[in-house]
Amino acid sequence: MKKFVVIFVCCFVVSGFWSGSGYCKTIKTDAFKVALEAAGLSYENISWEASKLSRIDDADPFRLQWFNEIWANPLRVPKIAKQITDRIPIFATNISKEFNYIFFYGTSRTCGSVAALMEDYLPPLEMAKEKPFYNSIKKVYQNMGWQFGKGLDTKLSGYEKQITQEASETLAEYVLSADWLFRERKKALEASDLTEETFRKLLVANAGDEDTGDFTYRLGKRFDMKQTMYACCRIVFSTQKLKGAFGGGVSLPEGKNVFPTPFGDIMLNGSRSDDLYSGDNHLLVVDVGGNDTYEGTFGATSSLYNCASVVIDVSGNDTYKDPYGHSPNQGAGVLGCGILADLWGNDTYEAANNCQGAGVFGIGMLYDYTGNDTYSSVDFSQGAGCFGIGAMIEYDGGDVRKCFFGGQGYGATMGLGLSYDRSGNDTYISDDENIIHPSAQNPSHNTSMSQGCGNGRRADITDGHSMSGGCGVLVDGEGDDTYKCGVFGQGVGYWFGVGIFTDTKGNDTYEGLWYVQGATAHFAIAVFRDTEGNDSYTAKQATSLGVGHDFSTSYHIDEGGDDKYTCYMTDPKDDKIKQYGGLMIGCGNETGMGFFFNIGGNDVYDAKSDNMYGYANIAAPLAPDTIRNDMLCLGLFIDIGGEDTYGKDFCKHNSNWVRKNDDRPEVVIGIGLDAEDGELPILR
Incomplete structure (x- = not known):
C-alpha cells in the first residue's frame, strides 16, 4: 500500500496540480515566454525606463494620474484594461445603484477617488418635513433672490396635496441637489470664467481642435474637476431615487404640470397619453407613459443657470429629436449634469453634437433599459467625455448607433467616455461614407476617433500647449455585433490617450481603415479584446491590428472561434485586390510595442505584406543621443491552436520566427509564434 501511494504522489507532482473540482489539470506552456526566448528576451525586458520616458512632454498637467505607471510597463496593460472593463457590467447592471456606481467609477478613472463623492459622506440636505417639494422650490427662489409669486405658490400648494410623501420628498431632494450644484460649482472655476460666453464656447471647443484647443487648455488649467464632480454628485444620487420611485410605480397626478424655477422648468406628467415636449431650459421632466416626442433640449444643460437637467421617461416608444441642432442634448452636461433615462420602449434618438451621453467640464449620462433603439448624432456623443464623464448605457435589444x-x-x-451594451445584436457605425472630417492619413475617409478611443491634443508643432488624452471605453456583452469606422477606431489611442474595446460574446464583424482594432500613435495605449465567437476583421491599411507607434503600446486579443482577417484595399471599380496594408498584425514602429494574440480556432489571415505577423521598425536615423537607441521596439504575433492559414510563407504551423532590424538589432525585434497549445498568463 505504501508503495502505491508513493507512485501516485510522484505521478501527481509531475503531471499537474490538484484543481478545486478534483481533477488533475495539465500545466500549459507559457506561449509568451516561448516566443520571447526565441529572440533572446524575457519578461523583464518588456518595459521602458520611466526616467527616459519622462523626457517626453512630462510637463503636461492633464495626464491621467494612472497613465505613466502602465505606460512604462506594457505587460501590465492587459490586466489593467481587463479590470477596467470587468467592473463596468457589475456596476451598470446593479439596477438600484447604476447611476451612482458609474459616476463613482468615472471619477476614479479621471480625477481620482474621493470619499466625499459617496452619498454617505455628504452633509445632509435641509429638507422641510411638511410639504417638502413646495418648500424646496420656495427655498431655491429665496437663495437666488427671485420673487416667489402668488400664482406659483397657489399652484404648488395644490399640487403638493395630490402627491404622496414619498413623491414629494424624492422631488424635493432633486431640487435641493440642483441648488447645491449651482452653489458648489462656483468653487470649480474663477468667477470670470463662469459666464454664458464660456458655456457657449465649450459647445464648440474640443481638446483636439486646433482652432479651439488653446481655449480649452487655458480654461482647463483653472478648472477644479474634483470640485465639479463634488458639485454634481447630488444630482446623480437624487436621479437614482427619481428613477427608482417613478419607475417603481409611485404615481403622479394626471396631466402635464409645469413649475418654473431659476434653474429651469420642472414638468411632471402622470398621464399615459402621447405627449409633445418642446423647447429648452428644463430642470426636470418625469413622464410615466405614452409614445412621447421630445423636440428641443432635454436631459441636457442648456445654459449656465440651467446647471442640471434630467428626464425620466417610464414607458412608451419615444422619439427624441433636435430639429434645430441644439447643443447639448439627450443626456449631456456642460459645466453641470445632464441625465436622460428611458426605462421602456423602442426609442429613436436624433441629435447633433455634445449629446447622448456627453460630459464637457461636467457629467452627461444616457440610460436606455429595453427595446430596439436607434441613435444618430454627429460629434462628441454616445459616451464621450472631456474634463468630465460621458456615459451611454444600453441594456437589452438590437440597437443601432x-x-x-x-x-x-x-x-x-481628462475625460472618460463610456459606451456599454449588455445584450442584443447591435450595430455601431462611425460614418466613413459622408466625408466631413477628412483624415490626414487618407483624405478620402473620415477621422473617426470612436468605439473605444482615447485622444489628446498634439501641439508640439503648433502653440506647444499639448493636452494628454483621456480614456475611451466600449464594452459590449452578448450578441452578434457589427462595428464600422474610418481612421482611428475600435480600441485606439492617440497622444497619451487610452482606448479600450471589449466584446465578450457573439460572432462579430469589424471593419475599419487605418489605426483600427488595437492601434496607437504617439505615447498612447490601446487594448482591443474579443473573447468569444467566429469573428470577421477588415483592416485595410496600416497601422492596425495590434500595432504600437512612437512609444505607444497596443494589444489585439481574440479568444476563441474561427476568425478571418482581411488586410487589403480594393479598387471600388472592379473590386479586385488593389494593395495589401502594411504594419499590421503585431508590429512595433518607431519605438512602439504591438502585440497580437489569437487563441483557439482555425483562423484565416488574408494578409500578404512582409511587415506583418510580428515585425518591428525604426525609420528614424541613427543618432548618438536619442533614447530610441536603447529602448525596445517590439512587434509580437502569437496564434495558439487550430489549423491556420497565413498569407506569408515564413508563417508556419507550430514554429517560431524572429526578425531583427539591421541598424538596431538589440532593440528592434519582431517575433512570431504559431503554437499547437499553450496559454498567455499576462492576459489573466
Whole structure:
C-alpha cells in the first residue's frame, strides 16, 4: 500500500496540480515566454525606463494620474484594461445603484477617488418635513433672490396635496441637489470664467481642435474637476431615487404640470397619453407613459443657470429629436449634469453634437433599459467625455448607433467616455461614407476617433500647449455585433490617450481603415479584446491590428472561434485586390510595442505584406543621443491552436520566427509564434 501511494504522489507532482473540482489539470506552456526566448528576451525586458520616458512632454498637467505607471510597463496593460472593463457590467447592471456606481467609477478613472463623492459622506440636505417639494422650490427662489409669486405658490400648494410623501420628498431632494450644484460649482472655476460666453464656447471647443484647443487648455488649467464632480454628485444620487420611485410605480397626478424655477422648468406628467415636449431650459421632466416626442433640449444643460437637467421617461416608444441642432442634448452636461433615462420602449434618438451621453467640464449620462433603439448624432456623443464623464448605457435589444467623430466610448483630455451594451445584436457605425472630417492619413475617409478611443491634443508643432488624452471605453456583452469606422477606431489611442474595446460574446464583424482594432500613435495605449465567437476583421491599411507607434503600446486579443482577417484595399471599380496594408498584425514602429494574440480556432489571415505577423521598425536615423537607441521596439504575433492559414510563407504551423532590424538589432525585434497549445498568463 505504501508503495502505491508513493507512485501516485510522484505521478501527481509531475503531471499537474490538484484543481478545486478534483481533477488533475495539465500545466500549459507559457506561449509568451516561448516566443520571447526565441529572440533572446524575457519578461523583464518588456518595459521602458520611466526616467527616459519622462523626457517626453512630462510637463503636461492633464495626464491621467494612472497613465505613466502602465505606460512604462506594457505587460501590465492587459490586466489593467481587463479590470477596467470587468467592473463596468457589475456596476451598470446593479439596477438600484447604476447611476451612482458609474459616476463613482468615472471619477476614479479621471480625477481620482474621493470619499466625499459617496452619498454617505455628504452633509445632509435641509429638507422641510411638511410639504417638502413646495418648500424646496420656495427655498431655491429665496437663495437666488427671485420673487416667489402668488400664482406659483397657489399652484404648488395644490399640487403638493395630490402627491404622496414619498413623491414629494424624492422631488424635493432633486431640487435641493440642483441648488447645491449651482452653489458648489462656483468653487470649480474663477468667477470670470463662469459666464454664458464660456458655456457657449465649450459647445464648440474640443481638446483636439486646433482652432479651439488653446481655449480649452487655458480654461482647463483653472478648472477644479474634483470640485465639479463634488458639485454634481447630488444630482446623480437624487436621479437614482427619481428613477427608482417613478419607475417603481409611485404615481403622479394626471396631466402635464409645469413649475418654473431659476434653474429651469420642472414638468411632471402622470398621464399615459402621447405627449409633445418642446423647447429648452428644463430642470426636470418625469413622464410615466405614452409614445412621447421630445423636440428641443432635454436631459441636457442648456445654459449656465440651467446647471442640471434630467428626464425620466417610464414607458412608451419615444422619439427624441433636435430639429434645430441644439447643443447639448439627450443626456449631456456642460459645466453641470445632464441625465436622460428611458426605462421602456423602442426609442429613436436624433441629435447633433455634445449629446447622448456627453460630459464637457461636467457629467452627461444616457440610460436606455429595453427595446430596439436607434441613435444618430454627429460629434462628441454616445459616451464621450472631456474634463468630465460621458456615459451611454444600453441594456437589452438590437440597437443601432451612428455618429461621425468622437463617440461610442471617446475620452478626450481628462475625460472618460463610456459606451456599454449588455445584450442584443447591435450595430455601431462611425460614418466613413459622408466625408466631413477628412483624415490626414487618407483624405478620402473620415477621422473617426470612436468605439473605444482615447485622444489628446498634439501641439508640439503648433502653440506647444499639448493636452494628454483621456480614456475611451466600449464594452459590449452578448450578441452578434457589427462595428464600422474610418481612421482611428475600435480600441485606439492617440497622444497619451487610452482606448479600450471589449466584446465578450457573439460572432462579430469589424471593419475599419487605418489605426483600427488595437492601434496607437504617439505615447498612447490601446487594448482591443474579443473573447468569444467566429469573428470577421477588415483592416485595410496600416497601422492596425495590434500595432504600437512612437512609444505607444497596443494589444489585439481574440479568444476563441474561427476568425478571418482581411488586410487589403480594393479598387471600388472592379473590386479586385488593389494593395495589401502594411504594419499590421503585431508590429512595433518607431519605438512602439504591438502585440497580437489569437487563441483557439482555425483562423484565416488574408494578409500578404512582409511587415506583418510580428515585425518591428525604426525609420528614424541613427543618432548618438536619442533614447530610441536603447529602448525596445517590439512587434509580437502569437496564434495558439487550430489549423491556420497565413498569407506569408515564413508563417508556419507550430514554429517560431524572429526578425531583427539591421541598424538596431538589440532593440528592434519582431517575433512570431504559431503554437499547437499553450496559454498567455499576462492576459489573466
